[in-house]
Amino acid sequence: MRRLQKQAGFTLIELVVVIVILGILAVTAAPKFVDLTGDANAATLQGAKAAVETATTGVHAKSLIAGNHTALKATNPTVTVAGATIEIGSGWQNATLDNFNDLLDIEFGANEQFSSAVNGTSFFIYITGDTAPTEAAPGNCRVQYTESVDPNVKPTIDIDITGCS
Secondary structure, eight states: OOOOOOOOSOOHHHHHHHHHHHHHHHHHHHHHHOOOHHHHHHHHHHHHHHHHHHHHHHHHHHHHHHTOTTOOGGGOOEEEETTEEEEEETTEEOSOHHHHHHHOOOOBSTTSSEEEEEETTEEEEEEBTBOOOOSSOOOSSEEEEEOOSSTTSOOEEEEEOTTOO
């Protein structure tokens, strides 16, 4: 008389089916748990900071060539960059929306990823939907350009990527 042996484990097909199901779950569920928005915003702001630094260097070079790098902001000196008239003071661009809209190839606004604001002598780039930064309360996740009043001192260009989401 032949005895039936008791099965002691899973078949290869059962194991493959379980692995496939786990793979499908991982592919569909992982993106919900891994949010890279903050990292993307921080990286974009670092690129924006580099664009502001490059524009600042270019404007200062144009001002040196034009010989108006010592002219104070109150005298309304300008330089022309890529066909746009840029208002300067002490050889550096003034913190105005028009200046930065002309200098940067970045779209700002309610339907864009980032917005811009001017407060006092500072220009800000920040995440659309956040509270607009000010010199007194610059906030997090922003780039800040602050004018210089000395032709020998470069404007301050700061970035804070803490709190980017």
